[in-house]
Each structure stands twice: as C-alpha cells, then as structure tokens.
Amino acid sequence: MTPPTAQRQVLVRAHASGIPTPENFELVDAPMPVCPPGGVLLRVLLAAVDPAMRGWLNTAGNYMSVQPGSVMRAHGVGEVIATDCPDWRVGELVFGWLGWQRYAAVAPAELLWRIEPGIAPLPAWLNIFGLNGLAAWVGFTHLARPVAGRTALVTTAAGGVGAAVGQLAAAAGLRAVGITGGPEKVALATGEFGYATALDYREAGEGLAAQVRAACPEGIDVFFDNTAGQLADAVFPSLNIGARVIQCGTASIANWAPPPSGPRREREVLVKRLAWQGFVVFDHAALFPTALAELQALYKAGGLHSRDEVLEGLEAAPGAIQRLYSGANLGRVTIRP
C-alpha cells in the first residue's frame, strides 16, 4: 500500500461526560507537517484505541486530559521519515505519543522506545508490549505481589489488559479466573489468555456472585479489577483475608460525577485486612524497561499471545472508543490511519 501523502487528523471537538462518541471528535485534513527543529517527523503506522481515553476526555478530574481543538492523544507505532534529532534515524520504528493522525511532528520526549519488528508483528507493540502489557505487569506482577498456587480473579478478562494479566498469572503459577461478556470472549479467555476458567457476566446476571464463589473454591487472593461496579460487588464476598485489590479501570460505570452508590466497603477492608491499591501505569515509567524485557521473554517462550484487531482508516477512530465499551471487539483495537 502506498503511504498517504496528505495529513489527516482527528481533533477533539468537546469533552465527554460519559463514553466518547463520534460527536466528541472531528476528522480534518491539514497541511503536511514538516520536521520540527530538534524533533522528528514520523509516519504513523498504527494508532491505539484505549479504554483509558474515556477518562482523558472527561471534564471531571483525571490523571491526564486532552483539550478541545487538539489532536486526540494516543500511543502509536511510527516510522521516522525525517529527523533533526541525533537520537533518531530515518527508517527507525518507534513507540510513542503520536496521536490520531497520519503524520506526527513531535519533540523527542514524545518518543518512548524503539521497536524491533523482528520480535513480534507491529500491533503487538501497541498491545502486550504497549500500554496493555505494561499495565498488566505493573498492576499484577509488581503491585499485586502474586504468589504461585493462589487464585487471581480478573474483570474484562478478554480485554487488552485482562488478556495480558491472565497470561502473566498463569506464567506465575496462579490459578486465573476471568469475568467477561459473551461466549466468544469466555472461549478466548480460557483458550488463549491463560484463564483456568472464565465466567460470562451477561449470562450469569444476578447469579454472578454464586458463580464466582463456585469458580474460586479456595477464595480469591488477587482481584485485578478493570470494571468496578456490580461486577466488583460480585467478587468482594469471595476475597480471602489479606487479599490485594488492584484497581486498574472502572469500565462498567460511564459517569462518576457524582459517584454512583454501592455497598460500603469499609468493613470488608478492615475485617479481611484488604490492601486496595489504585494505579496509573504512567507513574511507573522507571519500571518499563524491566517490564518490557520480561514481557518479551515470556512472548518468545510462547507464554504470551497478542490478539489484535486492526481497523482501516482514520475515519474509524471517532467511533472506536464507544465500540470498545460496547464489547464488540475481540482483541486489542488499533487504527491504521
């Protein structure tokens, strides 16, 4: 395929109070950028679509935000096509903050690390070797301090992060139990993502807590939560004394202003001596080289699969976050702009 020769970008049109829809974005054509002084010009080969983008677009306080009028912030894989920075050479492949656009003219600080395409196909660098793999490694391997032989329960088990957590858990000798939506994702979780068993919350309905209890006869020692809300409510009663709860996402609740009500947790936190820890992967940048080395070693050993779904064309981007939250995807979603 001949690379496009014109710039095209997705701008943020307005903040979103819930899940962003195409109305929050604007697809525009723009002049072809030039290499900035001291910086790098890249062709964007793949751009990420992340659940976390919902938070970045919220008006409510978040750890990161994007402003209307700017190019939508996103990780991407790019190829250097011009450079005024001695650290980078034309032709190199890069993982970094490239945005939802065809060409990215960036300062070197936006470029996070080199990509070695011989190790894995390009989409894997936005998945298991990108934000998903790093979040799984930081939250599970680093923060949850997992112990072989114990049980880990993971929500959105077939999502980008959940898929990596299941495989890291299996590799660490834990019994991984997943919660996901629909029979295809249940099959993926157990077939590809390391889960010993997976529960379909849609089918379980009100019976989910009982299914969790039955699936975890020795209780749960690590709860890696990507959803919050009612799915988490079904898990808490099965937590063991001393369990760790890692809050990685809150996907099941679209709007936190004001926070919805739920069962108070203070007594469970106290009596079960829980350690409930939230994290944002970007805080742990110092660990990324270690994490990437471990993730790549596990991949080479056949213990880590990257399931990816590539959408063609930047015009797919504005609706892609909504699509992610609908659960329609089977694998990590990226855009070929």
Added chain:
Amino acid sequence: MTPPTAQRQVLVRAHASGIPTPENFELVDAPMPVCPPGGVLLRVLLAAVDPAMRGWLNTAGNYMSVQPGSVMRAHGVGEVIATDCPDWRVGELVFGWLGWQRYAAVAPAELLWRIEPGIAPLPAWLNIFGLNGLAAWVGFTHLARPVAGRTALVTTAAGGVGAAVGQLAAAAGLRAVGITGGPEKVALATGEFGYATALDYREAGEGLAAQVRAACPEGIDVFFDNTAGQLADAVFPSLNIGARVIQCGTASIANWAPPPSGPRREREVLVKRLAWQGFVVFDHAALFPTALAELQALYKAGGLHSRDEVLEGLEAAPGAIQRLYSGANLGRVTIRP
C-alpha cells in the same frame, strides 16, 4: 481497698447485631477459681472496654468472636497471686487476656507481657501501652509510612486510638487534623492529643467536607479512619494523589449485615492512586516489642499522654460498650472489677 475474695464475672448472654447493651451480658457470682495446672491465677486490677468488642459480639463474620455462655473476652492488667508456671512469679503485674472478671485462671499463652509499674500508672498499660497504642503504632507508624511535613487526618481523634495517633503524628512531624464530636473532645484533641486543629462533626453537619478542605489546605496524605460512613465521605474528596487510607475501625456504622450504601470509591482509588489498607492489630504481634519500646520512649520524653477514665465495679461493664459508642467518655475507659 481490700481485694474482693469472691469471684464475679460478666458472661456473654447473646450475640449482638448492633452495639452491645446490658441485655447481651449477665453478671454472675462464681466459685473462687484455683490456679490451673501449668497456668497462673491472677487478680484482675483493671479490665478493658474496647470499641472492637462490638465486632467480637457480632454474629456476622469477624476476625475474633466470643460465644454465649463464656466470660466476656477483654484485655486486662492483673497481679499474679498463684502460679504453676515457671515463667511467672507471685506479685508480678501482667498485661493479657484476663476477661471481664475479678479473678482469672489462665494458661500462660493468655499472658502477653510484664508490666513495669514504675514507667506509668496502671491504666496507661491498657491504653497507650495496650491495644490503643499498639493499634496506633501499627496502623500509623508502620502501615501508613508517614512523612514529616505532610497532613494526617484522623477520625474519632479523641478516642483511645485517635488520641495516640495524633500524638504519634505530631512526634513524627506531620500536621495532624482530627475529627471528633463535641467541644470538650475538640479541646482535648488539640490540647492533649497532638492535633494542630480538630473539627466537631456534630456542629459541622453537612458542612463537614468544606471544613475538612479548609483545615487541610495542602490536602491529606494519610487518612487514619476509625469511623467509616459519612465522616469518611467528607474526607475522601480532600485526599491527595498517593494518599494512604488506613481502616482501623468502622465506629459510625452499627450494623453491616447487609452493608449500607455509600458513594462508590473505585474511581477515587484509581485516579488518586490511593492505597487503602485494613488491619487488625493482633496480626502484627511480632512488632509489639518494637512498638512498646517506641511508645514508652515517647512517653518518657513527654510526647505521649494517657487519658484514662476508670469505672468502679464489674457491674459497670455490661453498659460500658454502649456508653463508649454514645461518645460520653472523655478518655480511654477501663473497669476496676
């Protein structure tokens, strides 16, 4: 005062679903016990009344429970009056599980440590050198990893544990902000217990969250929570990124079966990267010698006061837990049986 020569005990009559009242207990006279084989016979000089006793009497799952028909479980200070155990001699003073009774015939495992009466008056050994001081040290000094110059907020600031936490925080160079009920306790918190400022939640009513915000202009780095519920709801919005929440008690909520509703915390846990940790002081017995040494050093240096209220006679015991939860006490309550 001549010691009583007859045994008298408070038995548990029935479990309690909320705060235990005199109806949950029974005062009985009993034969004078003898020293058990291999054990120790003690005269109980002081017996503890602890907020945690509510949990021990609950039918809902707890970390410790007492059964109807048994002597009410309680820490006490006792004097050895007969011994069949080479570790203990007649006349020694002991801190241990002595129960709500005049005489305790116990196995050596129930005796936790020797008391040196020269260091502090006896009631202090059930307060700052007992469960309160140990809970404050384990929860605050050990688990919350406090940093000088930061802000710590403590609920039930004038209670037994809160009084010790305020003084440990001040000694560690933090700015301690307390929440308590009524002007007398506010005065105690700031006058005796190390708090830079204290808020009266009864007077504040709906305005408590705004008062917390104003009292903590640099936000809160350690939240040592003894109450849960609406008081905690007023604190969470002022927590800083990376704050630690230590769940030591849930005093404001009388019944957890089923748990009452409150604002969901998952998003705050995630976005603020909170570390929310529950603890039960008995889990940390290995740290008690270190904790006691530090507490005694601080006491000798004048940085730790023990405010105690001694009720006369075992007949005061059955109503004492309820009295504690009513907030009528000014200081740690013990019973001279």
